[in-house]
Amino acid sequence: MSTILVTGGTGTLGRLVTERLRERGHEVRVLSRRAQPYAVDLREGGTALDTALEGVDTVVHCASSPRGGDEQAAANLIAAARRAGTRHLVYISIVGVDRVPMGYYGAKLAVERLVEESGLGWTVLRATQFHELVTEVLRMLSKPPVMPLPAGVSDQPVEVAEVADRLAELAGGEPAGRVPDLGGPEVRTLESLARAYLAATGRRRVLVRVPLAGKAYRGFRTGGHLAPERAVGKRTFEEYLAGRFGDRGGRA
Template identity: 45%
Template sequence: MRVLVTGAGGRLGRAVVPRLRDDGITVRATSRRPRTDQDVEWVVADLETGEGLDEAVAGVDAVLHLASAPTGGRTYEVDVLGTRRLVVAAGHADVRHLVYTSIVGVDRVPMPYYRRKLAAEQVVAAGPVPWSVLRATQFPEFLDELLVMSSRLGPTIGDRNVLAQPVDPGEVAARLSARLVAGPLRGIEEYGGPEVLRFDQAVRAWRAARHSRRPLLPVRVPGRLGRSLREGGLVTEALPRGARTWADYLADTYGGTARR
């Protein structure tokens, strides 16, 4: 099987590409700038303009669409219109399966980026290519970066009752590879980490791993957004789940934290 991977240079893409290759899948990867790799066929393509998409999808069996632009004001152009451009090109090329990676909570959490991701899901579902959507929970690296940012002024600031469910990118990559092999779901699958954590629990483990004494300064997220985050908008009960815990991530990243 030959698979085109968009967003192959991103955080998830860096886990997905070697996993696909290990599973015997031939990878063609997109980049907005020329790249070379003896193990991967890189092609230049731009979702924002559509340049190179027809050539990128030519001759592939499936497309794994990871690319996204969560910041910088390009989200609608890349995530929604860019996904439409990709779907159209894939349809013209008779691609047999398009897998779109999304986020658990896009249909429940009222954030602008999530609304764009939900719109992109709808573009995929309405398109001519047989499709699957995999919604994943948050990567531990993202939670780590969020805690660093929340601690810039001294204490770690956040809503102690917000719920999160970190999932390892490598495990998401394995799930995506299995979905490609299984074929189109024509539906939405959710995939999360092994445990649901309150924000204050995640902070305590993070502080211990970093040998930090920064206190938690509770600040309640207001309105519908806060309510959805506290009520589990970012977590899923779907099975199966990943196995690598927040404690595992912290131990590998900072050392000195026992795995549970």
């Protein structure tokens, strides 16, 4: 089996990718800013990154931050991978990065282009939003008694473990270029997702649909971040909520 480096290997997705790869018999190195022995800030690169990539056949690039720096991190990673003779770079991106004009999405699209032009064998998988992210957004919106929801927006949350399974499969194979998107099993209105979240957490809120302005909102409202033709995920949002919150809603 090959030696595989997982960037962001202590994060929500990277941790699961690491587990899946080890279950498949691969030697896996976990790279993050604090995890020894491969503690590296990709935005800075340096000799520690070269050391982490020595003898690595495949890189699964899960590290990402909405606070910025993804393009520099990817450029440093690609340069080090080329020096190390790495054969395959697998990158996880987001459905809609080319259709929703938002800063973080633009950075993800720019990284996709860096990967494609890297000179390495490459694979890019785009996924819809994880259940965890949708839940966190709803948690923040539900803090006041009145819960505002962007009017006319839907989402297609996907189980992070299913994305990890797919990434591990891709990392064990040959470079495949841009592969089909991975979307959650259902396209749901934000209102229906909010009601499911409130029921699961035992909260009561007044839901208010709020029209917003701007190109990013228009992109979400028109479904640029959705992949209804790739609704291949299995675990629904309600199943995720039941696993996370148990019967908390039933006790309220």
